Amino acid sequence: MFSFLSKSFIFSILISFMTLFNFAFAASQSASSQIINLANNTSNQSLYVVGVNANIAVWNPILLQLSDYGYLGGWSLKMVAFDNVGTLWSVGFNGDVGKWNGKSWDGQGYMGGWTLKSIAFDKNGTLWGVGAHSNVGKWNGKSWDDQGYMGGAFINMIAFDQNGTPWCVGVNGNIGKWNGTSWDDQGHMGGWYVKMIAFDNAGSLWTVGVGSNVGKWNGRSWDDQGFIGTWHLNWITWAN
Structure with a gap:
């Protein structure tokens, strides 16, 4: 035996x-x-992150760790976003825009002559940008329709919830929700000063705090997710 x-x-x-x-x-x-095939990895569980070192990674929900893709296409990144057909876009460290073709970034340059902080796509697939001077633009196919300082606010980024409502993060780390004519200031929600916000595919609100940790809003406060995969982050987004 x-x-x-x-x-x-x-x-x-x-x-x-x-x-x-x-x-x-x-x-x-x-x-x-x-x-x-990075941009084709569109599982509902695919979380894409940009680290403080301007590199990109994808969360692996099976291994419970980040898969580090380094400086994808040789670019140092500020942020990434998916359009409505699942194509990955980015804003590079210098404020120019890239569109992922499956192997490399198709450089869009400084679209409309703007140096950008961030971009976002609304529910209709329209591209929005936040310029280096905190003004907002809506892309018309050839240039930015300048929305100016929307609601009189200086912002760093814009995001759209499942209803298509714009939200923003101000330069002071506070959050705003658009009411049609101005921003309803949500203040420093949960006591957090934040870098950015994002909505997942279920409509839940997430954030990256100024300490580079991640939080998920529970309706009253942020459930602190800590440093995902031990990474200190600047940006998070989900594949469509």
Whole structure:
């Protein structure tokens, strides 16, 4: 009996080792194809993050860790966003715009002559931008229709909830919700000063705090998710 158990135990260890080896080998071999197909990884659980070092990663809900894609396409990034058809866009560290083609960024340059802080897509697929001077633009296909300082506010970014309502983060880390003519100031929700906000596919509100940690709004306060994958973050977004 002892001999049989020993052999079974040893055999199970060998199988486990071979499985882990094959998994690691497959992961290393598929790394380049994963990066090429980055924008096609549109599971509802696909969370994309930009770290404080301007690199990008994708949360793996199976392994419960971030897959680091480094400086994707050789770009240092401020932020990323998905359009309504699932294509990944970015604002580079210099304020120019890129559109991911599956292998590299198709540089859109300084669209409309604007240096940007961030971009966002509304529910109709229209592109919006926040300029370096905190003014807001709506892309008409050729240039920005300048909305000026919407509601008289100086903002860093804009996001759209599931109803299509714009929200923003002000330069002081506070949050605003558009009422049709001005921003209803939500203040520093939950006592947090924030870098940005995002809505997931279920409509839940998330944020990255100025401490680079992540929070999920529970209706009254932020459920602190800490440093996702131990990363200090500047931006989060979900694939459509």
